[in-house]
Every structure is written in C-alpha cells, then in structure tokens.
Amino acid sequence: MEGLCTILLISLVSLALTQGNAVLDDGDKQALLDFVNSFPHSRDLNWDVNSAVCKNWTGVTCSQDESRVIFLRLPGVGFHGRIPANTLSRLTALQILSLRSNGITGPFPSDLYDLKNLTYLYLQFNKFSGPLPANFSVWKNLTIVNLSNNGFNGSIPQDISNLTLLSALNLANNSLSGVIPDLHLPSLQQLNLSNNNLTGILPKSLKKFPKSVFSGNSISLPFSPIPGPPGVLSFHQPNSKPKNAGRLSESALLGIIIAGCVLGVIGLAFLLLVWCLRRRGEDGFAGNLEKGGMSPEKAISRSQDASNRLVFFEGCSYAFDLEDLLRASAEVLGKGTFGMAYKAILEDGTSVVVKRLKEVSVGKREFEQQMEVVGGIKHENVVELRAYYYSKDEKLTVYDYYSQGSVAAMLHGKRGEDRIPLSWETRLKIAIGAARGIARIHAENGGKLVHGNIKSSNIFLNPQQYGCISDIGLSTIMGPLPPPLARASGYRAPEVTDTRKTSQPSDTYSFGVLLLELLTAKSPVHTTGGDEVIHLVRWVHSVVREEWTAEVFDLELMRYPNIEEEMVEMLQIAMACVVRTPDQRPKMVEVVKMIENVRQTEAYNQPSSEAKSESSTPPAPPQVFETETSIPQ
Ligand SMILES: *[C@@H]1O[C@H](CO)[C@@H](O)[C@H](O)[C@H]1NC(C)=O
Ligand SMILES: *[C@@H]1O[C@H](CO)[C@@H](O)[C@H](O)[C@H]1NC(C)=O
Ligand SMILES: *[C@@H]1O[C@H](CO)[C@@H](O)[C@H](O)[C@H]1NC(C)=O
Ligand SMILES: *[C@@H]1O[C@H](CO)[C@@H](O)[C@H](O)[C@H]1NC(C)=O
Ligand SMILES: *[C@@H]1O[C@H](CO)[C@@H](O)[C@H](O)[C@H]1NC(C)=O
Ligand SMILES: *[C@@H]1O[C@H](CO)[C@@H](O)[C@H](O)[C@H]1NC(C)=O
Ligand SMILES: *[C@@H]1O[C@H](CO)[C@@H](O)[C@H](O)[C@H]1NC(C)=O
Numbered sequence: 268m269e270g271l272c273t274i275l276l277i278s279l280v281s282l283a284l285t286q287g288n289a290v291l292d293d294g295d296k297q298a299l300l301d302f303v304n305s306f307p308h309s310r311d312l313n314w315d316v317n318s319a320v321c322k323n324w325t326g327v328t329c330s331q332d333e334s335r336v337i338f339l340r341l342p343g344v345g346f347h348g349r350i351p352a353n354t355l356s357r358l359t360a361l362q363i364l365s366l367r368s369n370g371i372t373g374p375f376p377s378d379l380y381d382l383k384n385l386t387y388l389y390l391q392f393n394k395f396s397g398p399l400p401a402n403f404s405v406w407k408n409l410t411i412v413n414l415s416n417n418g419f420n421g422s423i424p425q426d427i428s429n430l431t432l433l434s435a436l437n438l439a440n441n442s443l444s445g446v447i448p449d450l451h452l453p454s455l456q457q458l459n460l461s462n463n464n465l466t467g468i469l470p471k472s473l474k475k476f477p478k479s480v481f482s483g484n485s486i487s488l489p490f491s492p493i494p495g496p497p498g499v500l501s502f503h504q505p506n507s508k509p510k511n512a513g514r515l516s517e518s519a520l521l522g523i524i525i526a527g528c529v530l531g532v533i534g535l536a537f538l539l540l541v542w543c544l545r546r547r548g549e550d551g552f553a554g555n556l557e558k559g560g561m562s563p564e565k566a567i568s569r570s571q572d573a574s575n576r577l578v579f580f581e582g583c584s585y586a587f588d589l590e591d592l593l594r595a596s597a598e599v600l601g602k603g604t605f606g607m608a609y610k611a612i613l614e615d616g617t618s619v620v621v622k623r624l625k626e627v628s629v630g631k632r633e634f635e636q637q638m639e640v641v642g643g644i645k646h647e648n649v650v651e652l653r654a655y656y657y658s659k660d661e662k663l664t665v666y667d668y669y670s671q672g673s674v675a676a677m678l679h680g681k682r683g684e685d686r687i688p689l690s691w692e693t694r695l696k697i698a699i700g701a702a703r704g705i706a707r708i709h710a711e712n713g714g715k716l717v718h719g720n721i722k723s724s725n726i727f728l729n730p731q732q733y734g735c736i737s738d739i740g741l742s743t744i745m746g747p748l749p750p751p752l753a754r755a756s757g758y759r760a761p762e763v764t765d766t767r768k769t770s771q772p773s774d775t776y777s778f779g780v781l782l783l784e785l786l787t788a789k790s791p792v793h794t795t796g797g798d799e800v801i802h803l804v805r806w807v808h809s810v811v812r813e814e815w816t817a818e819v820f821d822l823e824l825m826r827y828p829n830i831e832e833e834m835v836e837m838l839q840i841a842m843a844c845v846v847r848t849p850d851q852r853p854k855m856v857e858v859v860k861m862i863e864n865v866r867q868t869e870a871y872n873q874p875s876s877e878a879k880s881e882s883s884t885p886p887a888p889p890q891v892f893e894t895e896t897s898i899p900q
C-alpha cells in the first residue's frame with residue numbers, strides 16, 4: 268500500500284515537472300504571454316498558461332534543454348496593430364522570428380534590437396511602414412531577412428553591409444527610395460529589391476544578380492566592363508563598323524583560308540589514319556595495345572593475375588573484363604595530353620572510351636586512391652569513370668562513350684550545310700553544365716581535387732544537352748605535365764607554364780578559355796596570317812580593348828536575336844576567369860552563379876528564319892548599354 272502511494276506521488280511530481288514550466292526560463296514564458304495578451308489577433312492560439320510552453324504552444328520552439336525560446340513562428344495568426352513594446356525584446360535567445368502574413372502596422376519593431384542571436388527574420392506581407400533599421404549590425408548572425416511586401420520607405424541602410432553572414436535579403440514590394448548602397452555581402456545568394464522606388468546606378472557588387480530582382484525601380488544597370496573604362500564593351504552593329512573594319516575582315520578571311528588549308532591537311536591525315544585503322548580493325552584493341560609496345564598475349568596473361576583486374580565502380584552496369592576489352596574492335600579517338608584515347612566496341616555492341624595513360628608517376632596504391640575519388644563522383648555534369656586498370660606496364664581508364672562527340676568537334680568540326688550549328692542556347696547549357704561539373708569536382712577530396720585538363724575536347728553533352736566534363740583528376744597522378752600539345756597550350760594558365768602544376772585557379776583559367784571558345788568558335792591557339800600564332804585570350808583582350816567587342820563573337824551566333832547582352836555578360840565572365848593573377852580568378856562555384864544569372868527572363872533565342880548573319884540588322888541595343896552620366900553615389 269505504502270509502495271503504491273510512493274509511486275503515485277512520484278509520477279504526480281514528475282507530471283507536474285514536465286507539464287509545468289519548471290525548466291523554461293520564466294521570463295520567456297511571461298514575455299510570450301505579455302506579447303500575445305496585448306497584441307490583438309483573430310485566430311486563437313492554444314497558449315494555455317497551464318500547458319507546457321515548449322511542448323504544447325503553437326509556434327514556439329525551445330532550445331534543446333528547454334531553457335529558452337529560440338524559434339517563434341506565428342504566420343497568419345491575424346495579428347493587427349503594432350507589436351507591443353517590451354515583449355519580444357525579452358526573448359533574448361530568439362534565433363528565428365516569423366510574423367509573416369499578418370496585418371501588423373507601425374514602424375520596424377525596436378524590440379528586435381535586443382535579439383542579438385536573431386538569424387532568420389520573416390516579416391513579409393504585413394503593413395509595416397517607416398524606415399528600415401539604421402543599425403542592422405546589431406544582429407551579427409542575421410542570415411535571412413525577408414521584409415518584402417510591406418510599406419517600408421526611406422533608403423536602404425549602408426549598415427546592411429556589416430551583415431557578413433547575410434545570405435538572403437528580400438525587400439521587394441516596399442516603398443524604398445534612394446540609391447542602392449554598395450553592399451559588399453560575401454555570403455549573399457538571394458536578393459530581391461523589385462517594386463520599390465529605388466534610383467541611381469546599380470552598384471558593381473550586386474551585378475551578379477539577375478535583372479528581375481531590380482525590376483519595378485528606376486535603376487540604371489551600368490555596363491562597366493572588366494578591362495578598360497565604362498563603355499568599352501559596347502556592342503557594335505555589323506553595319507556601323509568602325510574605321511578599320513575592312514582590315515580585320517581581310518585578315519579574318521586570310522585566317523579562314525589558312526585554317527581551311529590546315530583543316531584540309533588534318534582531314535587528309537585523319538582519312539589516312541581511319542584507313543589504317545580499318546586495315547588493322549580485326550586486330551581490335553589488343554592490336555592497338557600491341558602497337559604501343561605490349562603484345563595481346565602478354566596483356567591477357569596479365570589479366571589473369573588476380574591483382575590486375577579491371578576495377579569497376581559501383582552502379583556500373585557493364586559486364587566485361589580485360590579480355591573482352593582486348594577483343595573489342597577499337598578505333599583511335601585521338602591523342603590526348605596523357606595518352607591515346609580509343610573507342611572500343613564490345614561484343615555486345617556497347618561502346619566505351621578507353622584511355623591509355625602514359626607516364627603515370629604514382630604507385631598502384633596512390634593510383635587506386637585517386638581513381639576511387641574520381642570514380643566516386645556521381646554528377647550529371649561529370650562523365651563517370653566506369654572502370655580502371657593498373658598494372659606495371661599498362662594503366663587504363665574506361666568511360667562512357669558519347670556518340671555526339673566532344674564540344675571541340677561540334678565547335679571546330681567542318682562547317683558545312685549538313686552541320687547543325689551550335690545554338691546560343693546549347694552553348695549556354697554547355698557552359699553552365701561544364702561549370703557545375705567542375706565546381707563539383709573542386710568540392711571533392713576535401714575541396715582539393717583539381718581537374719587539370721579542361722578543354723573542349725574533354726566536354727561532352729549529357730542527355731539533357733548540358734555540358735558534362737571528362738578526364739578528371741589525371742593531372743595529379745601523372746608526372747610533370749608534358750609540354751602541351753599545340754592546341755591544348757591555349758588552355759594553360761600562365762603560371763602553369765612555369766610551375767607545370769595545375770590548381771583550382773588554373774582550372775578556372777582553362778574554363779575561361781573554354782567560354783571564349785564557345786563565344787568565338789575559335790581555337791585557343793590558332794594561326795592567322797603567316798607563322799603568326801594567335802592565343803585566343805590575348806586576341807580577345809586586344810579586340811575588346813579596341814572597342815570591337817562585337818567582332819569577337821562567332822558569326823554563327825548572329826542569327827539569334829536579342830542575345831547580345833547575354834553574350835557580353837558571358838564574355839565578361841570569361842575575362843574574369845582568365846585574369847593573370849591566380850587568386851583574382853573567381854572560384855568555380857561563383858562562376859556557376861554568374862553564368863546562371865546570364866540567362867534573361869525575356870523570350871529570346873528563336874532563330875528567325877529571315878535573319879541572315881551578314882545582312883540582318885541586330886535589334887536596338889537593350890537599355891543596359893546606355894551609359895548613365897549622372898552617377899549619384
Ligand atoms: C497539450 O496539453 C494537453 C493538456 O493541456 C495535453 O493533453 C496534450 O497531450 C498536450 N499536447 C502535446 C502535443 O503535448
Ligand atoms: C546565442 O546563441 C549562442 C549559441 O547558440 C548561445 O551560447 C548564447 O547564449 C546565445 N545568446 C543569448 C543572449 O541567448
Ligand atoms: C540602434 O540600435 C540600438 C540597440 O543597439 C537601438 O536601441 C537603437 O534604437 C537603434 N537606433 C536606430 C536609429 O535604429
Ligand atoms: C552568433 O554568432 C556568435 C559569433 O558571432 C556565435 O558565438 C553564436 O554561437 C551565434 N549564435 C547562433 C545562435 O548561431
Ligand atoms: C520572402 O517572401 C516572399 C513572399 O512571401 C517569398 O516569395 C520569398 O521566397 C521569401 N524570401 C526568402 C528569402 O525567404
Ligand atoms: C515615409 O512615410 C511616412 C509616412 O508613412 C512619411 O511621413 C515619411 O516622410 C516617409 N519617409 C520618406 C523618406 O519618404
Ligand atoms: C558597420 O559598417 C559601417 C560602415 O558601413 C561602419 O562605420 C561601422 O563601424 C560598422 N559597425 C559595426 C558594428 O561593425
């Protein structure tokens with residue numbers, strides 16, 4: 268009997284403890300009660316004084332030890348009038364405050380200044396008015412601020428610049444006026460300032476955002492190019508060419524003729540090669556290996572050695588072994604920086620690309636480790652490494668085969684009637700895809716993985732027609748970079764020429780060259796008149812410096828109306844990637860953001876049938892190109 272009483276007593280006490288607010292700071296509970304009792308609202312809140320605040324009160328979340336209220340989310344409760352003073356200010360541990368979609372009036376609540384830990388603030392869709400807080404910097408941890416759809420007026424305080432963690436700022440649909448301050452917010456990912464009364468010129472620091480986020484204001488979007496003073500990157504219309512236009516077209520013509528000759532010779536050589544291969548066709552891949560110094564018998568016998576197997580990655584649906592590979596008919600795809608690439612057609616009809624690596628400088632263990640890192644990358648913009656093979660004499664990597672060929676082939680292949688021109692749309696998708704793939708690669712291996720060999724012949728199109736990057740991470744396991752093949756040298760960052768070591772910034776450089784290649788359809792290194800070797804980067808610099816920006820672009824792109832602005836933006840991104848100083852180049856994640864923002868919302872890019880590249884008059888330059896003379900900064 269006595270025992271039962273004790274048990275009852277204990278459970279009663281513990282019930283009281285959990286049901287009551289013995290743990291929660293009394294001040295927080297009282298603050299909430301004062302807040303709700305003096306703030307009229309139309310929907311009932313179940314904030315029962317006798318129930319557990321942390322467990323039972325709608326919209327209230329406490330810290331793990333239930334000592335403080337850390338989140339308060341009361342959207343759409345029908346609050347109206349002003350936020351009562353000295354209520355919320357007492358919830359000093361508050362991190363998230365959401366009072367969105369109510370009918371709250373009055374100025375920005377000064378109570379919030381005391382919430383030093385505030386991280387997310389959602390006050391959108393209310394009727395707040397008056398100025399924004401002048402001293403945002405009291406909230407050191409502020410990350411997301413949404414004050415959109417209110418009646419705030421006055422200007423945007425410069426003080427927002429102090430919010431180093433701010434990642435999203437939405438001030439859309441208010442009555443803010445004045446000039447947008449130059450906000451240097453390194454973490455800012457999302458911004459919307461649309462539908463206000465803002466004026467002046469868009470500061471450089473915010474240029475990476477799409478134009479739509481500034482719509483509904485009277486802001487001029489300036490066009491300050493990367494090299495030279497404003498206005499340099501103006502878009503010249505083909506029929507109002509500057510004085511020495513004729514000269515360039517002459518030299519261009521010469522270039523075309525010479526390039527044609529070179530192509531012809533290359534084409535002939537290629538035909539010869541194909542013919543030779545046909546003859547050797549029955550030899551298959553083994554024959555090709557033999558050509559490189561190893562007899563097929565030797566290779567096969569080696570494949571019987573258990574430690575020298577083709578190693579497949581998880582999720583790989585291929586079923587073949589080295590023997591199959593050696594039996595497969597093979598065709599040379601080309602000579603790459605690190606060795607020959609072959610297309611091998613297996614007996615079951617599947618095609619794979621086999622790369623035969625020369626001069627691997629690392630041992631088996633390190634090779635395998637690198638392959639595991641690379642093979643572990645599953646990303647729609649990264650060509651998957653399917654398998655690898657390592658033995659003393661032979662190192663192979665196996666990839667999917669892309670029948671469309673590489674971007675290099677698409678860009679520089681023969682331009683004839685049957686060739687489908689690469690539309691701007693496709694080029695954008697190639698650029699975005701490749702950038703995403705490289706950014707993903709750079710995130711691998713603790714953020715240290717380097718691609719090391721970015722070039723258009725290593726980019727393919729995935730099924731969605733986005734760029735997809737291949738040949739990853741080989742540069743780190745190879746010996747010092749061999750002297751570049753003529754065409755590949757144009758991709759090499761200046762510092763790589765000296766150090767022979769690639770890095771993530773040098774990847775950015777190579778990517779910038781790829782962008783220039785997409786824009787100009789010119790090879791990174793090409794010849795024009797005589798022996799003169801033209802480096803694409805230098806050439807673009809010189810053309811842009813002479814205010815010839817329009818001359819840079821691939822003539823094939825001229826058939827697409829209304830893309831000038833996007834092309835110029837892309838050119839600017841490319842120029843930012845190929846700056847000389849490695850640490851001034853943007854990181855690939857930033858490049859991805861920039862390219863994503865190039866795309867305009869307006870309808871565009873329908874190849875108009877009547878427009879021909881030479882005779883058409885491009886549409887009037889968009890507003891962006893107007894130079895604003897009064898800069899009220
Ligand atoms: C809320 O409190 C009531 C008693 O007031 C209790 O019956 C109910 O279980 C509680 N709900 C939760 C989710 O704790
Ligand atoms: C702010 O948050 C940190 C970490 O969550 C905590 O240690 C600190 O006590 C909080 N500040 C206040 C005033 O509650
Ligand atoms: C600035 O912040 C303090 C709190 O640190 C607050 O009391 C004051 O009202 C704020 N001033 C303005 C002008 O917003
Ligand atoms: C706020 O930032 C400070 C450092 O500035 C940090 O110590 C604290 O933990 C942060 N609070 C929260 C809730 O993240
Ligand atoms: C801010 O609120 C608007 C309107 O509800 C919404 O569309 C937007 O996604 C919000 N932004 C952020 C950063 O939360
Ligand atoms: C903001 O609006 C209030 C009225 O709501 C007005 O008195 C004040 O002058 C306005 N401030 C600015 C800068 O327009
Ligand atoms: C905030 O930034 C302003 C300059 O915009 C600076 O004068 C001020 O000292 C900064 N305040 C804090 C608290 O960092």
Ligand SMILES: *[C@@H]1O[C@H](CO)[C@@H](O)[C@H](O)[C@H]1NC(C)=O
Binds near residue numbers: 415416439440459
């Ligand atoms: C601004 O208001 C308009 C109309 O009220 C609405 O359609 C739009 O979504 C709002 N913008 C934002 C960013 O909330």
Ligand SMILES: *[C@@H]1O[C@H](CO)[C@@H](O)[C@H](O)[C@H]1NC(C)=O
Binds near residue numbers: 442444463
């Ligand atoms: C914008 O500013 C103009 C002039 O400064 C003013 O007439 C107009 O009412 C303002 N519009 C809004 C929505 O505040």
Ligand SMILES: *[C@@H]1O[C@H](CO)[C@@H](O)[C@H](O)[C@H]1NC(C)=O
Binds near residue numbers: 439462
């Ligand atoms: C910004 O808001 C406007 C409408 O006010 C909307 O059209 C636009 O898509 C928004 N932009 C972003 C990036 O949210």
